[in-house]
Amino acid sequence: MSTAPQSHISVAESRPALWTRPFVTCSAANFLLFFSFYQLLPVLPLYIFEKFQTDNSTAGIIISLYTIGALCCRPFAGFLVDSLNRKPLYFWTFFAFTLCFVGYWALGLLPLLAVVRFMHGVFFGISTTASNTVAIDALPSSRRGEGIGYFGISVNLAFATGPMTGMFLYEGLGSNVVFAISVALCVIGLILVKTLPVKPRPKVKRPPLSLDRFFLTRAFPQFLNFIFVGFAYGPVTNYIALYAKEQGIGGSGWFYALIAAGLIINRVLTGRLIDKGWLTRLVGMGMTLNVAAYLLLSFCGTLGPMIPGGTTLLFFASALMIGTSLGLIFPGYQTMCVNLARHDQRGTANSTYLSAWDIGIGAGILTGGSMAQHFGMHQQVFLACSAALFVADIMYLSYTSKYYTREMSKEKG
Incomplete structure (x- = not known):
């Protein structure tokens, strides 16, 4: 039969x-x-x-x-x-x-x-x-x-x-x-x-001391780009409540909840798209949306009076946009770093990705505090963040995404 x-x-x-x-x-x-x-x-x-x-x-x-x-x-x-x-x-x-x-x-x-x-x-x-x-x-x-x-x-x-x-x-x-x-x-x-x-990992012979055991040099463009993202987010972690107070906005704790909501929704919706070949495009969309989100945040007090309840509405809308953009950026950059690493370099790939975030966050907090003290308010801090993200967006679209595509095509070829 x-x-x-x-x-x-x-x-x-x-x-x-x-x-x-x-x-x-x-x-x-x-x-x-x-x-x-x-x-x-x-x-x-x-x-x-x-x-x-x-x-x-x-x-x-x-x-x-x-x-x-x-x-x-x-x-x-x-x-x-x-x-x-x-x-x-x-x-x-x-x-x-x-x-x-x-x-x-x-x-x-x-x-x-x-x-x-x-x-x-x-x-x-x-x-x-x-x-x-x-x-x-x-x-x-x-x-x-x-x-x-x-x-x-x-x-x-x-x-x-x-x-x-x-x-x-x-x-x-x-x-x-x-x-x-x-x-x-x-x-x-x-x-x-x-x-x-x-599962136990197979032992791999490597040089006793080499730079790639501490830093994934192959992912340096991703590392540099991601520092800018962390730099912009640093002032959000420390100064958003003070900025909300300057703008006369209450309930600033909801700002973080909306960021988290945007992150979670986008992580759930876009994960499969990353695996279907949309990785570089999704990160590019996230980078551009991140610039727009910080611009909206910095000008919410200027644009808000033009519409009823506008300052508060734009303030919280920017939070959702930041979360949505980071929901594209976070898994995208981490996936790129891991894909660029050998199997025995996954720890180094993750530490490189996380180091960029730590450096950016620290630099953003320190710079944001100095700027706020100099200008006497926090609007200029978030405007500077949007400018830094614009530079990072241009760098990503013109070089980093193309570099990643080129490196991955070498492996397939």
């Missing part, structure tokens, strides 16, 4: 699985890590003022040590992730990250708190590099862009809900409860990491 060939296999059946146990477990653990961090973010300055009676400048320096610690370790994080077994490295740096929450509460000297804050950033930098790499290892290459988009939602959800939760807990129950819940959530995350089924 002859049988006809099964030529009607559905697309869904032929696609490799995305939501595997390792990927889901790693995404959940990553959410818990970021949620524990984000819920502490608005509480820590208040805790420092309350416990140590310090001034704004000293508190700002201590809080910024977290970013400095993360930035300092990023290149070495990629080296460690690519050189050591990833699961133990992920677990033990996550464990040390958890202990830092206890350190904030237990230590009674400000210099010791500063050390803990710096080390918290170091362990954050290594553990997040490891988590990104373990998650990408679990993804089929044909669905990598889609998977990276979904994995990023774990961070976006934490960003949308963490700070709000932290403030509610602090105002209702005090800082000790915030620290305790952060530790409890991290312990659950540690249990998830412990159960991660991670």
